[in-house]
Amino acid sequence: MADNNIAVATAAPSVGQMTEDTGPTETGDDDDPLSENQDHPEETMFITQTAPPENEWYHGRLGRQGAEDRLRTAGETGSYLVRESERNKGSYVLSYLGRNGLTHFKISAICGDYYIGGRRFESLALLVGYYTSCSYLLKGEQLKYPVSPPEPVDDRRKVVAVLSFSKMPETDELSFEKGDVFIVLNEMGDGWLWVKSLRTNEDGQIHEALVDVLSESVEPVQGLPYFHDNLTKEQAVEKLREAGQGSFLVRPSENSPGNYSLFVLCDKVVQRFRIEKQGKQFLMGGRYFDSLDGIIERYKKEEIVEGHTLGEPVTREMKHVSVKLERLSHKGSADDLYDSIRQSSRGPMTGRQGNKLEMKGYLYIKKSSQNKKFKNMFFVLLGDDKQLCYLENDKRSRPKGLIDLSYSSLYPVHDSYFGRPNCFQLITNSFNHSQIYYLCAENIDLAQKWIQRLRPYCVNTAPASQQRSSALKELRSLTVEVMDAQKISTKLLPHPYCILNLKNPSQNPIKVCRTQVQETPNPVWEEKFILDDIPSDIDSISISVHNSKRFIEREIGKAVAQITVKLEDIKSLDLFAKWFSLVPVSPTTRGEMGSLRIRARYLHEIIMPEDKYSTLKELILNGDLSNLLELFNICGNDRIPLAKALLQIFRHEKQEKVILKTMNDLEIAREDIVSTLFRATSLATTLMDQYMKMTASQFVASALKDPIVHITESKQSCELNPTMLESGCDIGTNREHFLHFLEETTESIFKSTESCPKVLRYICGCLQRSVSAKWPTDESVRTRVVSGFIFLRLLCPAILNPKSFNLITETPSEVACRTLKLIAKALQNLANLVEFGIKEAFMEVINPFIKKNKPRMIKFLDELSVEDNDTSSENSLPVDSVARDLATMHTICATHQTELKKQAETKASLKKLVAVTDILTDHKKRYMT
Structure with missing residues (x-):
């Protein structure tokens, strides 16, 4: 536990409202969520927090009843103590006697940090100091009177390294030397410990197989290789003269028990310096240091006496590591141990050993409107602790932050708010603090999965x-x-x-x-x-x-x-x-x-329970699918909810290709003119649009993300229309840059075939076969029917509005928007196998590119379209339950029951749908009462 009482806070204004991680209390966002010009750089501010010494309020492991007894004995409103939870080892509790009685606040200790209500502190002392001098714990109440333990408590477990270790890159592991001493801050499971090194003062994770426990009687300094606890003055002088100029060692002071002496050889004379131990710090030459290593490092750089700095240490063989080293006496055993550690699961943190890891994966996060950009983070949902932690990546163990779901409410975010889909928000209200977290998933399935997993733990949805x-x-x-x-x-x-x-x-x-x-x-x-x-x-x-x-x-x-x-x-x-x-x-x-x-x-x-909709489900899955066309044509504004519900019902049975193929074939059968095929809004096109939104996000990212990032980062105009050129711009230079971006985008699309979902590729193959059978003399129709969906309805919209497809996090500049528009226009013509004409004469310079790439476009769309009906290995998120989707179908049918009954007069197969709707309406009325 750090003794430092200076907190580092990020964000702005009021000192009394800030923490290291979360910033001020918020009352809402006044900034335009779509504006990308606003910028709120995070300011680093230092807040002096006054906390009494730790030995005045830390009680070690103590039960709830014991804490309450000690607070009642103290008797003063504002009294408090901090204790380790008796039930949950590694967690802490702030016990407080307030105006309305006793309250116990949970403190989560994770990777050296301490969280209360989602607010992060680097030490318990900072936490106590914050609620003593900076903020209220309860309304109008702060910590006032620390309750001291019967005797001071130091329950920190210490370990010493028996082998050296080099960390893996981009992880939170620590590199260390044999003999390094650590304080254990958390046990993380699978043999991993989160520790603080006494030599380097760094935090990180190490494996318990590489360390031995130091007994309480052993001082941490005894783990330092240059500390000699059983060496006389004469022996020390002899060793230094053998080692040579600048050599040094540290030994216990004979004249002042509990303190130390630094011996240094300078010009053949051994100089001695007294080091006083004061609490957890060391005093030498009027300066305080956090460790002996701090003293050594300083005087390796600065002169300890005129003309001399510390050189090489005189080291010893450390007895603390001998027992475990005996078990690793030959090189093969050590190598086997290292291999075993490398292969062990380091994975994301779990808070403490045995915690339930409910769900994990990447999400974009934006805290309030203070930060302009969404950041991609790795999230871990800890069910037992009701905590959502986010980390830099999936190799890290230490969270960048924590959302305490016990104080959080879950709400939707419409696509329009940020101009991007699949968003939702968590609003945390705890201890006089409010924070909004906006989260965004890669696709709608993943967003719904996270929302369903979070619901049971949030205040307003539990x-x-x-x-x-x-x-x-x-x-x-x-x-x-x-x-x-x-x-x-x-x-x-x-x-x-x-x-x-x-x-x-x-x-x-x-x-x-x-x-x-x-x-x-x-x-x-x-x-x-x-x-x-x-x-x-x-x-x-x-x-x-x-x-x-x-x-x-x-x-x-x-x-x-x-x-x-x-x-x-x-x-x-x-x-x-x-x-x-x-x-x-x-x-x-x-x-x-x-x-x-x-x-x-x-x-x-x-x-209602899903089994109550079984007849409706059977009718949808195995009935006359043309009935769904009739429902679509009369349901008006409910067409998109209808399409989404149908897709989820069929996806739940892994039969989405059935409804997609059937509706596409019905559309093709009704159409006589090739040029208008799939151009109007129909059930087929709506189903295809929604299915691509649900499943094709990885394909879109693979095809477009890199070139779009390059375009949006470029400040070069690619304007080709002479009437829109800015003064001084060279159209030849613009054309050169545009063709470069067009070439890059086209190449990226052509290389993305394998990332397209298998079901979508199969449906494209079905489309090709169906149109070829109907229009056998039209050689281009099999290409254009696929490009109409893949380009017109998917890739080109993503190019025009990349933010809404999660390809970028910021709205593009006007220059980039114009370039993207021209790229989409050129690709659409290429996909249609059509060159530019007189109506857009300024685009005719692209025609050579189109002519050159027509054969490649045909080949790409043919390779994308497959005949293989085996999509069993499709890697998609399962649909947990379709009760909600079946309820949506029933609601739509009930809303338009009058029109359905009228249609049933001429189409007998609709009568069963009408009857099932009436039965379900009666069932629901009984449930409502």
């Missing part, structure tokens, strides 16, 4: 102790359409955008959606946001109107006006549509703010 049925779930979905506004103040809101917030009684507004920027005084947005699953603690929504940072420097990103709507007012109507008068956020704002029109629908439904 299952209730008493439920009507263990298999019964509730679904709350919200659809909000921000339509338009009237008479908006052009002075206060010249370029407004809206943010949709979820609200509950105990949180600040939770930002989840964002519109685009429009023009006042009468902006029109007409943007729809669908939130499929909002937590039960949400009771209202608000829509705040903000200034865009891109256009105004005053009040950047601040909410200027807002409206608030209770969910109970929305759910009472099938479709809620209303004009609202905007209310100013600041009480000092005067005058009319204008009005805002929204449409909304809120559904609170019951998801």
Whole structure:
């Protein structure tokens, strides 16, 4: 445990609100989430924290009852002590006597750091100092009166290295020499220990096979190779003269027991220097050092006497390592030991030995809006401790941070908020501190997997102790359409955008959606946001109107006006549509703010156990699939939810290729004109679009990430249109750069075949065979039918908006956006096997490139399209349960039951779907009551 009482804090303003890891208490983000120009560099500030000496409040291992007895004996409000948990070895507890009685706060010790409520400290002393002088532990309460243990406690376990060791790169291992002494801070499992080296003062992990335990009677200095505990003065002088000029050693002081003497040979004369032991520090020459090694290192660089520095040490054979070394007496045994350690599982940390590792993997993280970029981190969900730790990579053991789920709530984040998909947020409220963590997964399956794993541990989504049925779930979905506004103040809101917030009684507004920027005084947005699953603690929504940072420097990103709507007012109507008068956020704002029109629908439904939907599931999987076409054509705004639910149901049975192939074939059979094939929105195209979003993220990244990063990092214009050239630009230079980027992008795509999902490749092969059978004389149709999906609906949209496909973390510059647009345009023509004509004459310079690469494009799409129906080895995340998707299907059918019944009059096969819908509606009513 470090004695240092200076905390390093990152972030800005108030000293009293900061910690080493998390920064100030937050009340929400006022910055525009889509703005990439804002930059909040983290400032390093040093906070003096006053903590009493450790021996006045640390009690070692002590049970809850014992701690309460000692605090009651002390009797003063504000009394406290810190103890090691009796039940959970390696964890600590801050026991506090407050105004309302006794409270015990869990402190997690992980890899040398100490966490309370997700806030990180480098030592227990810093933690105590923080809540003594910098922040409240409870509302209006700080630590005041330390309760001393009956006698001072030093329970630190010490070990000494019996062999040297060199760390593996990019890990948290320590390199060390034989004889190094360590203090054990954590036992990590599988034989690994997290320690602090007394020689180097470094933290890291070592393997217990390479160390021996030092008994409590052995001082740590006895592990130093230059310390001689049984050497007389005469023997010391003799050894130094044998070693030569500058040699040195340390031995116990004869005149001052408990202190030490440094012997140094200078010009054939042995000089002696007294070293005093004061607590955990050493005093020599009026200077304090944390270790003997600190003294040695200083005087190896500085003169210890005029003209002389320390040279080579006189070392000894250390008896502490002899026992274990006897077991490793020949080289083969040592080599075998090293090999065994290298092969042992170092994996990510587990907090302490035996902790349940619920899930692990990479996610992008962005804390609040303070940091502009999302960072890719390795996450570990520790179920037993309700903690989500994030690390630099999967080789590391020490977390970069920890999210305490016991104090955290889980909420959605719409794609529109950051301009990227698969995001969600955790909001932590603990000990007078609030922090927002935005997390983002590579694909929708992974995002849903993480959300489902986190739910049981978060405050607002944990299952209730008493439920009507263990298999019964509730679904709350919200659809909000921000339509338009009237008479908006052009002075206060010249370029407004809206943010949709979820609200509950105990949180600040939770930002989840964002519109685009429009023009006042009468902006029109007409943007729809669908939130499929909002937590039960949400009771209202608000829509705040903000200034865009891109256009105004005053009040950047601040909410200027807002409206608030209770969910109970929305759910009472099938479709809620209303004009609202905007209310100013600041009480000092005067005058009319204008009005805002929204449409909304809120559904609170019951998801029955999956077996209750068995008839509907059977009908969907094995019934007439053309019935799904009829449902799609009448369900209007529910088309995308319908497609998603269908895909999940078929994926659960590993039959997604069945519905995709069937719907594509039905579309091909109905179409007579090749040029319009798959161009309109249909069930087939919607299913393909959603399936590619679910499964093709790795393929898109493999094909496009590197070239897109190069394009976005380049400042060179690639403009080819003479009418859009900036003054002084050379179109020839632009053309050269553009062709370079186009070539790089094309090559990267052509090399990405194997990363495309097997089911998608099989479906592409089915498309080729189906269109070739219908249009046997059209040689290009088999190429263009595949390129229409792979390029038009997948790769080209990713090029145009790479941030929304998680290819980059920042919005590209205007120059890069224009280059990406031209790249997408050129690739689309190449994929269609069409050259540029007179309508876009400035692009005709690309035609030689298109002619050259047509055969390669045909070959690429042919190789991408396979005939192999075996997709059993497809590496995709399993769909755990489809009860929710079946409930969605039932809701859609019930919503459009009138239209279905009308269609069933002419199509008999629909009658069974109508009947099953009615039966499920009756079942659900019984569950609701």
